[in-house]
Amino acid sequence: MEAKFVNCEGVQEELMDWLAGTLPPAQRQTVEAHLAECPGCQQELAAVQSLWSTMGQLPVPEPSEQLRPTFYAMLADFQATEQRRQRWSVAGVLERIRAWWQPAYGLRLAYSLALLLVGLVAGYGLKGRPDAAGMGAGQPVAASEPAAAGPEAQPTQVLALLSNPSAVQRLRAVSYAEEVAPTNERVVAALLSTLNQDPNVNVRLASLEVLAGLSHDPVVRQGLVRSLPRQDSPLVQSALADVMVRLQERRSVRPLRKLLQQDNLNEQVKDKIEQSIETLSGDQAPPPSTSSTNHETRTLT
Numbered sequence: 001m002e003a004k005f006v007n008c009e010g011v012q013e014e015l016m017d018w019l020a021g022t023l024p025p026a027q028r029q030t031v032e033a034h035l036a037e038c039p040g041c042q043q044e045l046a047a048v049q050s051l052w053s054t055m056g057q058l059p060v061p062e063p064s065e066q067l068r069p070t071f072y073a074m075l076a077d078f079q080a081t082e083q084r085r086q087r088w089s090v091a092g093v094l095e096r097i098r099a100w101w102q103p104a105y106g107l108r109l110a111y112s113l114a115l116l117l118v119g120l121v122a123g124y125g126l127k128g129r130p131d132a133a134g135m136g137a138g139q140p141v142a143a144s145e146p147a148a149a150g151p152e153a154q155p156t157q158v159l160a161l162l163s164n165p166s167a168v169q170r171l172r173a174v175s176y177a178e179e180v181a182p183t184n185e186r187v188v189a190a191l192l193s194t195l196n197q198d199p200n201v202n203v204r205l206a207s208l209e210v211l212a213g214l215s216h217d218p219v220v221r222q223g224l225v226r227s228l229p230r231q232d233s234p235l236v237q238s239a240l241a242d243v244m245v246r247l248q249e250r251r252s253v254r255p256l257r258k259l260l261q262q263d264n265l266n267e268q269v270k271d272k273i274e275q276s277i278e279t280l281s282g283d284q285a286p287p288p289s290t291s292s293t294n295h296e297t298r299t300l301t
Contacts, residue, residue, distance in 0.1 A: 008034075008041050015041075015048045016251045055248055068209055072171055075202060079168050155184045162190050167200040174206040181214060188214065192223040196230045204236050212243045221249060228255035234266040241269075241276040253280050 011034045017023045018031050035041050158180060161173030174194070181187045188211075195207040214220045224243060231237045237259060244252040256273050259265065 008038060008044075011035070011038070011041050012044050013254060015045055016052075016253075019048065019052055020251065051250070055250075068206075069175070072175055072206060076168050076171055083168075155180045155187050158187055159190055162194055167203055170194070170198065170200065170203045171206055174203060174210055178210045178213070181210060185219075188217070188220060192220075192227070195223075195236075196227055201233050201235050204231075204233065205239055208236065208239055208243065212246070215243075215247050221247065222251075225249060225252045225255060228252060229258055234269045237266075237269050238272045241272050245276045245279050248280065250280050253277055256280075 011031055014023060014027070014031050018028060023031065035045060158173050158176050161169050161176070164170055164173070174191070177187050177191055181191060191207045191211055195204050195211065198204050198207070208224075211220050211224060215224075224240065224247075228237075228240055228244075231240060241256065244256070256277050259273055260270060
């Protein structure tokens, strides 16, 4: 393990992980052995420890109260309008036909037809029964309606919506999750999974916005750092870099440097990451957080 640290820079890159207690035992022993013999690294450790204590006292900037709800409401309305417009187009009809003939939907269709057939047979059999006729005339059947409780009050419903095939529904689930995530670990874990795996970039960006508001939670901060190398969208990569600077999360320097080694990395994202690394590695203050950051990153290709 000692061969890994060819100079002091390699050891100093591990200091934040060493303080956080996330280094493997063998690697931790190597760092401690080097610190015992290197005065320069001992001074760097003292500076990092001071920064570590200061970071815990930094206020977390509050995001705009109107930007996110307005944007997602407009986005959901636009996508719903597009879906209604394309619903009866030739391409839309063909696409739905192809979707229905997938194995999962085929089973659902067969199951629905079977239930319909059983219902018709049962109704025909009960049609001539006088007790059934009297019951139908004297007692109205109550309509079956879904529960009126909003999804924002039900973590289980939020978790179900996050796995919905519709991106619009998943966006709404993320919006609902903002209310229940601070008190529900399962919702937080689901948001981190959505950030890393959801196929829709807008849903991942919405999850990132909510998680950034929960940055006081160490699990969330560590999850955001670990999410960096898993992103392949320039929009999400740039937004994550902004969040790391806003949170002054120095543990993100290493994964950000790994992102720079990706092939075909977007040039604008590359510049953003380099600026973020410089800000997190130096003593300069982070750039002011503005509501236009996300709007600008959405123009990346």
